[in-house]
Amino acid sequence: MPDQQTVTYKCPYCDAPLRYIAGGKQLGCASCGNKFAPELLEQYSRFTKKDAPFDWGDYKKSFQRDLRRSEKPVYVCRSCGAALETDETVASLSCPYCDNEIVLSDRLSGGLQPNGVIPFALDQKAAVKAVRNYFKGKKLLPRDFTAFHTLSKIKGVYVPFWLFDAGVDGDAAFDCTTVRRYSDSDYDYTETKHYLVRVSGSMRFSGVPVDGSEKADDDLMSALEPFDYSGVVPFDPGYLAGYLSDRFDSDPDESLPRASERMEDCTAAHLRSAVGDGYNSVSFKGSDLRLDAPGVKYVLLPVYLLNVNYGGKSYRFAVNGQTGRIVGELPVSRAKKLGYYWGFASAVAAAVSFLLYLIAR
Amino acid sequence: MKRSTAVLLAALLLLSLLPGVLFSAGALDNTYYRYNDYVGAVSEENEKLLNRKAQSRSEELEMDFPVCVFDTLRDDQTRPEYADWFYEHNKFGYGENRDGILLLLDMKNYVFDIYYYGAAAELIDDVTAGELVNAFRDDCHNDDMSFYEVFDAYFDRVFAAVDAARTAEHTTLPSKADNANGMPYWYPLETEGFTDFHGTGLPLVVDDAEIFSVKQEKELAEKIREMNESLNVSYVALTADALHGLTPEEYASDFLHFNGYGVGERYGAVVFFLCLDMTDRCWLTIAINSYEDVFTYDVTYEIDELVDSDIRGGNYYGAFLKHADFTRDLFSKYRELPSWYPAGTDVIDLDREGRFPPENTDLSGPRVVDNAGLYSPEQKEEYETKLRELSQTYGKEFFIFTDEDSPVPRAYDYARDFWYYNGYGRDGVLLYAIPGRDLKPSLLFEGSCAGDYGELPLESRVRNRSDGNGLPDTTAYYLKQLEFLLKHGRLPMTVWSVGFIILCGVCVGLIAATWLRSRLMRGMTVKKASGAGQYIVPGSLIIRNRTSDYLYSTVSRTARSKPSESSSSSSSSSGSRGGSSYSSGRSAGGSYSGGGRRF
Incomplete structure (x- = not known):
């Protein structure tokens, strides 16, 4: 089940983790500089033979069952295999060990899947x-x-x-x-x-x-x-x-x-x-x-x-x-605030008074 | 032939200049011209008719009735002087006293007078004389009558008056019925565009309320006549028992205006009016034209205090006598003038507007004329030196004048006369103090100084300074202010004005700083979105129904400000009448001043 719960996007060329490029609707590789459309990567990963995952055996299954039961899910990084414990509302994160970008797809699937997304236009x-x-x-x-x-x-x-x-x-x-x-x-x-x-x-x-x-x-x-x-x-x-x-x-x-x-x-x-x-x-x-x-x-x-x-x-x-x-x-600097206020007030008061003096004299 | 023509022309010229001489009493017979018309008011034919009529009745009544219609006075003569000259020069009059009644009509200024000579002056009483004046004036205003008819009617009335006076002593009272408009008998039928006529011989006591006995009326009239003639004033006593819809003030002022009362060039006149109307019993002293300055609030208040007890006690005659005496004393005061006034100056009638100060005549005299003795000799010397120094430096004249009281109704006019008659030049400033009128000193600006400095608050500063300070201190302050003004062209700023300027500057500064602070604070905090205007589906707004139901109404009111009525209402509630100036608001009536009380 952990396989279905996390999605990792790796560069097809150098296997480095991919990041979404803001404004480009593509994922980019910081290592080799290649860019890939998400749909293409989806197709690519579907037909790519994966390395044999680390066999957690029954422990893993029971662990995950327990996690589910206790509603404190633990996710496994597909890059380094680290077990990640997150807040239950988190849907994507970076692995603290290998900096791999991880999307917790089960939290955004089925009835929880958003209708849409506005991708970042600013990097x-x-x-x-x-x-x-x-x-x-x-x-x-x-x-x-x-x-x-x-x-x-x-x-x-x-x-x-x-x-x-x-x-x-x-x-x-x-x-x-x-x-x-x-x-x-x-x-x-x-x-x-x-x-x-x-x-x-x-x-x-x-x-x-x-x-x-x-x-x-x-x-x-x-x-x-x-x-x-x-x-x-x-x-x-x-x-x-x-x-x-x-x-x-x-x-x-x-x-x-x-x-x-x-x-x-x-x-x-x-x-x-x-x-x-x-x-x-x-x-x-x-x-x-x-x-x-x-x-x-x-x-x-x-x-x-x-x-x-x-x-x-x-x-x-x-x-x-x-x-x-x-x-x-x-934050507002109190000293600056007072300085501007009284400085400006004094300057204007002096100017106006002088002007009135010139008119009245 | 030529010589005889020249003689004939000279004779004609002489004839035209002196018609009365050629046809005087000595030359009688059929060519005795009593109607002398120099402006062609009537035709030659009508002129003959009038002369014929005047001649026949004159002989019958043994009294002359000349008429002079002219448009140019001879030389600098006044109308009375001209009348006397005309009457004398043409040798009019019957008997050793030269009895006669002369009608003088100035067609240029629309003024007429009726003069009584010899026995006629005694024979025709004031009432009859007044009726003759009123009737002639009304005829002149009657557009339906030609001048011939006017003079014809005049002759009829004056013959009848002499006839009646000779045959019987006032067997019947004159008619005092209301006129056709329901107004008093003396009221003109048409007030629109009414032109004042100022005649002589008007009645001095008009007792329409009939509160005086014949004896009282004669004595009062004699008293007033003596005052009017000796002081050359116009004073009349009036009583009435019906106001005919007028206010008492309007009734009295209209009486003066419409009957032609007034003396001098500015036709000043005053009436003491006792009103016994059932709805408004009061007494008033109303002055018109030049006398408005004489009968101020203080004067009328003093009069009211004087006659109050008599009138409330029913001693009306006593009140009229006191009023006449007071008025005589009041006018007498204005006849005792300082020596620098030209002899014969009437300070009440004097027209000071447009009078141009003469060039400097003699500036060697003192510049501090302290008639009231308000300065010490040292102070006078100090001020004298300063004033001369300022005059020499700035080319203007500066004087100080004090007197205990003013022989002119307004102290300001007295100061103007002082400057004018002493020849103090065309440009300058006079500080004058007249404690009998005003405890504070005032300033008079003459010539260019009036334009340059008259608008500046120098006078108000000087007067404010005099609060709690003596005149010497105020004078010293004035001289400092004046010197600064002459030097800099403006007055020195006071502590208050400097403080006010700083306060204004601080206020503006604080407002500006508050605005700046709000500008600087903009963007320093989060302003969450409210409303959803940007998410409206375009064209989705549908207004299905709109109903408006009336619920209730409220009405609030505030009293309208009526300055003139506020004093009236307050005086009404307290039972007295204010003494401030009134304005009748009617074109014919003009303005007036005065006051009185209800009782």
């Missing part, structure tokens, strides 16, 4: 460059912050996302007012009329993303949007080689409320625009909106992650592996 160098550019021009960034982080630690991760398709149907109510002013010889009058305006309607959404990993920071993941869904390709384990990847641990039912909230808010805003221009004020009162025929797709989206510990606090950054968009919270 690690580009991601590092994007992070460096992101730090540039940030005047409030502590001077020594860049010395603390190690950009080489940036990791490419396929993050599991649920893409929800749904219609939203229902109505929304708004408090609206009209104001009329008139006067007589003694008083000025202001008459305010209040109306309850209800608007019924529906609209459809497609591909509202919600990350399905509890380990991923929800705010960070949502800030990475948008992904270009035209880049989605059918899932192939080959795309995961060389990157970390996770299987979802938050199912669609658990993720749906976040998508639903976004869709309903958006629908209410559009229904508000249908209220009309005949009112002086329009304020949202409430809504009765329902999701209609929701559907979901499971995709893996490319993200580079970087954690930097600085000043006793961990700062997390994420780079959209497709578009290069980078998000993350940066």
Whole structure:
């Protein structure tokens, strides 16, 4: 069974481990420089006579049975034979002994197989460059912050996302007012009329993303949007080689409320625009909106992650592996912040005062 | 032949210049011209008719009724002087007292006067004289009447008045019925475009409320006449028991305007009005034209205090006498002028606008004229030196003037007169202090100084400085400010203004720094996506229904600001009337000032 649980891509020429080349839809060999399409390698491996595997005998079978029973699976590296114990949501990893790239195919097969994947369009160098550019021009960034982080630690991760398709149907109510002013010889009058305006309607959404990993920071993941869904390709384990990847641990039912909230808010805003221009004020009162025929797709989206510990606090950054968009919270130098604030305030105050003096004198 | 023609032309010229001489009383018979028309107001034929009518009745009544219609005064004569000259030169009048009534009509300025000579002055009382004036004025405004008809009617009325006066002593009261519009009998039928006529001989006591006895009315009229003539003022006493829809202020001011009261070039007039209307019992002192400056709030308040007890106690006559005495004293004060005023100057009627200061005449005199004695000799010497130094350096004149009180209604006008009549030049600044009017000193800017420095807050600084400081300290401060102003063309900045500028700069700086901080903080934090606008399926929005249900309405109101009415309403509730200036808002009535109280 371990044979069916792990997939290793080796160079047909030099047998070195292959990595997925970002943006190329191919796997490349770092040793000889050859590149291969995943489908070709699949066909190649099917017809290649493998070396006789190490015979684990009954122990191995019972071991694996136990692992299954205890739900703490142990995977065997096909390159060096090392036994690897991983988190149950990990779907691909590098062997710590031989650096072989391993895809845990059983975690992405059958009912767990994603509908699609957006392959990395940026390689690690580009991601590092994007992070460096992101730090540039940030005047409030502590001077020594860049010395603390190690950009080489940036990791490419396929993050599991649920893409929800749904219609939203229902109505929304708004408090609206009209104001009329008139006067007589003694008083000025202001008459305010209040109306309850209800608007019924529906609209459809497609591909509202919600990350399905509890380990991923929800705010960070949502800030990475948008992904270009035209880049989605059918899932192939080959795309995961060389990157970390996770299987979802938050199912669609658990993720749906976040998508639903976004869709309903958006629908209410559009229904508000249908209220009309005949009112002086329009304020949202409430809504009765329902999701209609929701559907979901499971995709893996490319993200580079970087954690930097600085000043006793961990700062997390994420780079959209497709578009290069980078998000993350940066530390703020208190001294710089005060310096800029009071320095600029003093300069402007002096300039304005001098100008006013010239005018007034 | 030529010589005889020249003689004839000279004779015609003489004839045209002195028509009355040739046809004077000495030359009587059928060519005695009492109607003298130099502007051709009526045709020659009608002129003859008028002369014939005047002659027949004059002989019958033994009183002359000449009329002079002209458009140019002779030399620099005033109308009264011209009237006297005309009457005398043409030897009009009957008997040793030269009895007669002269109607003088200035067609250029639309002003007419009726003058009474000899026995006519005693024979025609004020009421009748007023009626004659009103009737003639109304006829002049009547577009349906030709000038011939106007003069014909005048002759009828003046003959009838003399006849009635001779035959009986006021057997009936004059008619005081409302006019056709339901307004007072003296009110013109058409107020739109009304042109004031200013006549003489107007009644001085108009007792429409009939609160005075005949004796009281005569005594009061005599008192007023003596005041008006001796001080050359226009004062009238008025009572009424119905306002005809007007406010008391409008009633009194209209009475002055529409009846032609007023003296001098600016036609100042004042009326003490007692209103006994059932809905509005009050008394008012209302002044128009040049007298508006005289009857200020303080003056009318003083008057109100003076007559309050009498009027509330029903002693109306006593109140009128007190009012007349007070007014006499008030006007008398304005007739006692410093020696530098030209003799005969009427400081109330004086038109100061457009008066151009003369060139420097004599600047060798003192520049600190301290009539009020507010400076010590050392201070005066110090200021004198400084003012001369500034004048020599900057080519402008600077003076300081103090006096205990002002013989001019407005202290500012007194300061202007001081500068003007002393010939202090065309450009300069005068600091003047008149404690009897204002405890704080003020500034007068003349000539180019008015344009260069008049808008600057020098005066307000000087006045603010005088709070809690004596005049010498304020003067020293003024001189420093003035010197800085002359040197730099601007006033020195005050501590407050510097502080204000710094405060403004700090505020702007903080706002700018806050904006900068927000800019710098942008991108330092994670902003999660909200909404799902980018995931909407294009064209999927369907609006099925939209309903709008009315719930309720609220109405709030705020009182409108009405500055003029606010003082009125407050005075109404307290039972007194404010003394500030009013404006009638009607073109015919014009403006007025004054005040009074309800009772």
